Amino acid sequence: MRKITQEACNAFECQLNFKRGNTEVKRFINDEVNMEYRLHGNLIAYNNSKGTFVSNGGWSSNTTKERLNGLTGVHIQQKEFVWYLNGEAWNGDWIKVGE
Numbered sequence: 001m002r003k004i005t006q007e008a009c010n011a012f013e014c015q016l017n018f019k020r021g022n023t024e025v026k027r028f029i030n031d032e033v034n035m036e037y038r039l040h041g042n043l044i045a046y047n048n049s050k051g052t053f054v055s056n057g058g059w060s061s062n063t064t065k066e067r068l069n070g071l072t073g074v075h076i077q078q079k080e081f082v083w084y085l086n087g088e089a090w091n092g093d094w095i096k097v098g099e
Contacts, residue, residue, distance in 0.1 A: 001066070001069070001070055002019055002066065004021065004023055005023075005066055005067050005069075005070040007020065007043075007071060008020070008023045008024075008025050008067065008070065009037075009067075009070035009071050009072075011025040012025045012035055012037050012045065012047070012071065013065075013071070015027050015034065015035055016050070022039060022040045022063075023037075023039055023067065024036075024037075024038045024042060025037050025038075026038075031093070032048050033046050033047075033048050034046075034047050034048050034049070035047040035048075037071075038057075039057060039059075039063065039064055039067050040057075042057030042058060042059065043055065043057055044056065044057045044064060044067060044068060045068065045071060048097070051094065051096045051098060052070065052071070052072040052073065052096065052097050052098050053068070053094050053096050053097070054068055054074060054085075054094070054095060054097055055092060055093060055094045055095070056068075056083070057092075058092070058094030060081075060083060060092060061065065065078065065083070071097070072098065073086075073098035075084070075087075076090075076098050085097075
C-alpha cells in the first residue's frame with residue numbers, strides 16, 4: 001500500500017483533514033456527511049451516522065481501487081475487468097461497507 005493511501009485512510013478513519021496531491025479527506029461538523037474521501041475531486045467514500053459508503057466515483061482505475069482498499073472493511077479485487085468488493089461483483093455504485 002502506498003504511503004499516501006495509508007495516510008489518507010488513517011485520516012478518514014480518525015476523522016482528520018488531509019490533502020496531498022490528488023487525494024483529499026475532509027471532515028464536516030454538524031452535517032449529515034461527517035467525512036469525505038476524494039480522489040481527483042471525485043467522491044469515493046464518505047462516512048456519516050449511517051455508516052461508511054464507497055463508490056468508484058465513476059473511475060475503475062488502479063489508483064481508485066488502491067485508495068479504497070486502504071479502508072477498513074474494503075477488499076477490492078479485479079478479474080477480467082470486473083471489480084469484486086469483498087468477494088461480490090460490484091459495478092462501482094454507492095454501497096455500505098463494514099458492520
